[in-house]
Amino acid sequence: MLQINDVKKQFKVSGKNIPILNIPQWHVAKGEKVAIIGPSGSGKSTLLHIISGILSTDHGELYVDQQPLHLLKEAARDEFRGARIGYILQDFHLIPSLTARQNVEIVITLKKSKTELRLMVDEWFEKVGLQDRMNHLPSQLSRGQQQRVAMVRALINQPLLVLADEPTGSLDWETADEITGLLMDLCASDKHTLIVVTHDLNLAKRFPRCQHIHELNLVHPLKEKVML
Numbered sequence: 001m002l003q004i005n006d007v008k009k010q011f012k013v014s015g016k017n018i019p020i021l022n023i024p025q026w027h028v029a030k031g032e033k034v035a036i037i038g039p040s041g042s043g044k045s046t047l048l049h050i051i052s053g054i055l056s057t058d059h060g061e062l063y064v065d066q067q068p069l070h071l072l073k074e075a076a077r078d079e080f081r082g083a084r085i086g087y088i089l090q091d092f093h094l095i096p097s098l099t100a101r102q103n104v105e106i107v108i109t110l111k112k113s114k115t116e117l118r119l120m121v122d123e124w125f126e127k128v129g130l131q132d133r134m135n136h137l138p139s140q141l142s143r144g145q146q147q148r149v150a151m152v153r154a155l156i157n158q159p160l161l162v163l164a165d166e167p168t169g170s171l172d173w174e175t176a177d178e179i180t181g182l183l184m185d186l187c188a189s190d191k192h193t194l195i196v197v198t199h200d201l202n203l204a205k206r207f208p209r210c211q212h213i214h215e216l217n218l219v220h221p222l223k224e225k226v227m228l
């Protein structure tokens with residue numbers, strides 16, 4: 001599902017190049033559920049931005065579902081992401097002027113009749129227990145509810161690859177636990193490959209595979225032993 005070969009990424013700050021990622025090789029198989037842990041600033045979000053095609057690589061090869069993203073221009077990467085990748089961004093990024101339902105509807109790329117689409121959206125909101133909140137604006141929802149809308153938005157196109165950036169970052173532990181369980185349930189089928197980045201060890205522990213970003217990344221050598 002995901003193959004990274006010698007991928008490097010750096011950012012230019014005040015005329016100076018700062019290396020952020022340097023990943024010799026990393027593979028995630030179809031259907032795997034992986035948590036990447038690491039401290040703040042270690043490049044976790046940058047890694048997901050690269051896998052999703054939001055950011056380009058500076059060097060190396062990146063294949064997602066056999067598509068060579070490193071060879072695609074930004075517009076082609078955007079199209080690929082819209083159709084194949086579900087990305088749950090840090091802080092949800094819901095559009096404040098649209099209702100929960102509209103936030104989901106605008107991303108749908110599946111070809112279905114209007115009635116089928118309406119029923120599909122209804123079903124998704126039921127799955128996440130928000131059937132009575134569909135017509136609320138994001139500002140009228142709690143953070144946990146906003147996170148569930150963000151999850152529906154990421155999953156509704158039945159993506160092969162689901163990426164989640166700190167999905168429980170700003171939630172209290174009880175809501176975080178509930179949201180984690182929901183995300184795992186929604187991505188339970190083998191069809192979904194799930195990569196989550198987090199600094200929350202409780203979230204990471206629930207994943208069958210958990211890796212520290214330093215294990216992937218040569219830029220930040222492994223300094224700490226991960227206690228799980």
Ligand SMILES: Nc1ncnc2c1ncn2[C@@H]1O[C@H](COP(=O)(O)OP(=O)(O)OP(=O)(O)O)[C@@H](O)[C@H]1O
Nearest residue numbers: 011012013020038039040041042043044045046047
């Ligand atoms: N557009 C950018 N320009 C310059 N530097 C950047 C840019 N984006 C990120 N960085 C730097 O890259 C490093 C990695 O950032 P990133 O957001 O990937 O870390 P992270 O592990 O996700 O952190 P957090 O857990 O705090 O979200 C940081 O030092 C950050 O300052």
